[in-house]
Amino acid sequence: MITGALPTYRLPSSALRPGWPMLVIVAALVQQALSSLNCDVSWLITTAERVLDGARLYRDIEEVNPPASVLLYIPSVATAGLLGIAPEAVTVLLASMLAILSLRHVGRILAVPPAALASLGAAGAFILLVLPADLFAQREHVALIAGLPCLAVIVRRTRNLPVRAGDAWATGIGAGIMVAIKPHLILALALPQLWSSARQRSLDVLKSPEWLALAATGVGYLLIVLLVFPDYTAHMLPLLRLVYLPGRDSWGHLLTGTMVSIPATVAILTLWLARARPTNDVVVLLLAAAGFAAAGLVQGKGYLNHGYPAVATSLLAITLHLSRPGHARAFGAVCAAILALFATYSYARVPEPxxxxxxxxxxxxxxxxxxxxxxxxxxxxxxxxxxxxxxxxxxxxxxxxxxxxxxxxxxxxxxxxxxxxxxxxxxxxxxxxxxxxxxxxxxxxxxxxxxxxxxxxxxxxxxxxxxxxxxxxxxxxxxxxxx
CATH class of the missing domain: 3.40.50 (Rossmann fold)
Structure with missing residues (x-):
């Protein structure tokens, strides 16, 4: 059902305490203080340090991913050097700040009423700050944070509601950064946008500022890769095509892993609770989760970090459904909480030898x-x-x-x-x-x-x-x- 107004979000009054989001944020910071950034983030921080010290990326030090994966950590490493503190601490703080800003931006775009901001903010903070566990500040984690506001814009456009030009351009740049980090993640935007365009029977939205900004960001990044990092295309890409890309996990492991199983379970549960009539915002997030899962299947590695965006987006979808008046059903809430905690446990795997x-x-x-x-x-x-x-x-x-x-x-x-x-x-x-x-x-x-x-x-x-x-x-x- 498409209406001209955004849905009303409301959770039980006991959940509407302004302090809940802050408690979740504090819990996330404590969790990260007691945990460790995993091997990928640690290596990329090391690589960023070497690059800032003058090493030539893909010649003096090699990274299997495109330059965006290293550029992502340059700000935190440079800031840590200026402050004389560990890059890991700055990386966690910057990722946390970006997550909070992303959630605030989403709330403003969706016009979430003040009464629901605390409850939805706490749930969103858990999904973006606690759920990742030892995958915190991974590329997929940052990519989701950057791309989430664009999904909120898709929701507004689906309902024929106006989008401020500044919001459209900003979310498009964020989406462009998400796609630069992992090009496969474009599927998480393409699926909900195609559904939205089909409902509206128009592709005019592809001319909108957010998609133009996404395309401009992508082209700009491609030029940076070609001009600043020629060794990636000349040396690294042929090596990746030869030895890295052909190596895939089995389809059995891919389809039964958390990347597919949790989003699929959440989608079935959400559709059952909604009696197969979910609101448009929920549909957008479920399709985005499907796109994220499809991106992980395209990569074919089955790594936990590849599945995080799909799991997180599906949990955001069921959270939005449960926040609708009359839909805060205990069974659905308990199931969603169990799935979220199971995913958090699965992601807490950094060994300390x-x-x-x-x-x-x-x-x-x-x-x-x-x-x-x-x-x-x-x-x-x-x-x-x-x-x-x-x-x-x-x-x-x-x-x-x-x-x-x-x-x-x-x-x-x-x-x-x-x-x-x-x-x-x-x-x-x-x-x-x-x-x-x-x-x-x-x-x-x-x-x-x-x-x-x-x-x-x-x-x-x-x-x-x-x-x-x-x-x-x-x-x-x-x-x-x-x-």
């Missing part, structure tokens, strides 16, 4: 120079930052070899492709050997996989390792120190 960090601190100097030989990206990150060390590798792990091995397991692989993957593995080992020889790390973290046999199979790497010896073993990792 105390034994490994203690061993590094005992064997190495005060600020050890580290490098790793492992397919596990989380081996060296955030461990390096926890011990106050310096990662001296060009790559964060042997992801090239790991992905090459995955493809080489295919017996039907053509001979040409097989040679290309074997060459990529050799280049990976040679680059690691050059890093060890050139930077002389204090400690080399050698995982059982690929392990010493892989080292011995590549003569340049074996020669580089001759200046080191196994010193201590922690779990599946052996710490090698200088002879």
């Amino acid at each position: 105390r034994a490994l960090s203690d061993a590094v601190q005992r064997l190495g100097p005060a600020h050890p120079r580290l490098i790793g030989i492992s397919f596990d990206f989380s081996l060296g990150h955030p461990l390096t930052r926890w011990v106050g060390g310096e990662w001296v590798g060009t790559r964060g792990s042997q992801w090239v070899t790991g992905n090459a091995w995955q493809q080489l397991e295919n017996p039907a692989l053509p001979a040409t492709a097989r040679r290309a993957y074997e060459r990529a593995e050799q280049d990976d080992a040679a680059l690691l050997a050059a890093d060890i020889t050139g930077h002389r790390p204090d400690i080399i973290l050698v995982d059982d996989v690929p392990g010493p046999r892989w080292i011995a199979a590549h003569p340049p790497l074996a020669r580089a390792m001759q200046g080191y010896r196994p010193a201590r073993r922690v779990g599946t990792v052996t710490l090698w120190t200088k002879r």
